[in-house]
Amino acid sequence: MPVFLVLGSVISLQVGAAFASRLFGEIGAPGATALRLGIAALMLAVVARPKFRPETLVLGMTMAGMNGTFYLALDRIPLGVAVTIEFLGPLGLAAVLSRRARDFVWVALALAGIGVLGVREYTGAALDLVGVALALIAAVFWACYILAGRKIATAGLGTGGLAGASLISAALTLPYGLSTAGATLFEPKILLLGALVALLASALPYTLEIRALKSLRPSTFGVVLALEPAAAALAGAVLLGQHLSAVSLLGVALVITAGVGAALLPARAPRETPARRDEDLVLPVPQ
Template sequence: MTSLRSTPWLPALAVLGSVTSLCIGTSFAKKLFPLVGAEGTSALRVGFSAIVLLLLWRPWRWPLSRQDAGSVLRYGLTLGTMNLLFYLALRTIPFGIAVAIEFSGPLAVAMWASRRPVDFLWLASAVTGLAMILPLGHGSTLDPTGVLFALGAAVCWALYIVFGKRAGHLHAGHSVSLGLVAASLVVVPYGVAHAGAALLDPAILAAGLGVAIVSSAIPMSLEMMAMKRLPSETFGIMVSLEPAVASLLAMLLLGEHLTSFQWLAIGFIVLASIGSTVTARRARPEAAELAG
C-alpha cells in the first residue's frame, strides 16, 4: 500500500485544502456580519474553535511549566487580537485585499531576520504591492479605517510568529488549543458585549460552529499533517498563495471583484512571500556548511 510519505502530492493537496477551507470559512463568516457584526462573528469563530480543539487535543494531558504558560498566553492573546482586527477590516475592504495587507506582518518578520542581499528584491516587491493597495492619494477607493484594521492585524501576525516560536517546543495540538482558549479571553467578551443575545439564536450558533470548523479546525489539522511530510520550503510557498486564493474565492462567494491594478498588487505581495520563503530556506543549509 502506498504511504503518504511516498506520495508528496497528497500533503501538497492538504496545504491547498487548508488554505481553501480557511478562505471559504472566512467568506461565509462575512455573511454573518449583518446579523451579529464582525465582533460577534469573531467571537463565535474563536470561541467554538477553542472548544473543538480542546475536545480534539485534550491539552490537559500534557504538563505545562509556568514559563510555557506565559508564552502560550501571549501567543493566544495576540492570536485573538489578530482575528478580531482582521474581521473588523473585512467590514469595509475586500477579503483578498485584507489578506494581502495582513501578509505584510510575516513578511516583515522574515525580512528582519534576513541578511541576504537578494531579500531586498522581495522587500521591494512587498513594498510595491502594498503601495499599490494602500490609500496613499492615488485615487484608491479603499476605506482607510478598514486598511488600518488590516495593518493592525498584520502587526499582530508578526507578534504571533515571535511568541509562537517561544512555544514551538510544545506539541502543536497542545499550544494551539490552549492558545485559542487565551484568544477567547480577548474576542468572546468583546463580541458578546457588541452582539448580545443575538449570539444565542440557534441558527446563529450553528452557523458559527460551522465557520469555526471550516476556518479553524479543518485548516489547522490539514496543516499539521502536511508539515510533517512536506519540505518547509514547499509548505511556505503554498501558504503564500493565500492572498490569491482568498481573492478568487471572495469573487466567487461574495461577489467582490478586484481591479486589474489590485490583482497586480496582490501578485507582487505573493511573489515577495514566495521569494522570501525560498531564499530563507536555502540560506540555512549554506549557513550550516559554513559553520561546519
C-alpha cells in the same frame, strides 16, 4: 511537506473569512470573532488536551488581537484589501529576519504584487480609513502570531498548546461578542455557520500552521504567506462577488510567483551547516 501545510491553511482561512463576512449582518464583527474563536477552541480541546504555558498565553493574546481587529476591518473594507494590508505584518517580519540576499528578492516581488492588488478599485468610494487602520493593527498582531506560534511549535507543545491558546483567545473575545450580539449568538443557524467558519478559519489553518512552523524558518513562512492576498482576492471574487480586474490578476500572479519561489528555492539550495541552520532558528522574544 511543510509548504503544502501552509498552502492548505491559506486556502481554508480565506474561504472561512468569506463565510464569516456573512455573519456580520446578524451578530456584528465582535460577535463573529467570539463565535469563531470559541467554537474553534472547543474543537481543538476535543482533539488535544489543552496545555497552558507562558507561550500559550502569548499566542492566545495575539490570536485574539489579530482576529478581532481583522474582523472589525473586514466589516469596513473588502476582503482582498483587508488581507493585502494585513499581509504587511508577515512580509515585514520576513524582511527583518532574512539573512540572505535571495530572500529579499522574493520579498520585493511579493511587495510589488501586493502594491498592484492594493490599487484595485473595488468600489468607486475611497477606502474607510478606520478600516485601513484596523487592518494595520491586525498586521502587527499577525507578525507577533508567527513568532508566538513558532515558540509553541519548537517548545513541543503542538496541538495541545494551540488548544490552550485558543481557549485563552476565546475567553478574551467572548465578553465583547456577547455585549454586541446577545442571545442571537446562540441561534441554531448562527451556531451552524459559526461552526463552519471556526473549522475553516481557525481550527484547521492554525493546526496546519503550527505543524509547518516546526520545520520552516519564520522568514520563509512569512514570504510563503504571500499567497494570502491572492487567495483573499479570489475568495472575494468567487464567494462575495468582488470580481477581479486585469490589474488584480497581475497582482495575484506576482504574489503567487513570490510565494512559490520562496518555497521551492531554499529546497534546491546547497545544504547549510548545522551551525547555520541553528542560527536561522533564533527568534526575537515575543511581546
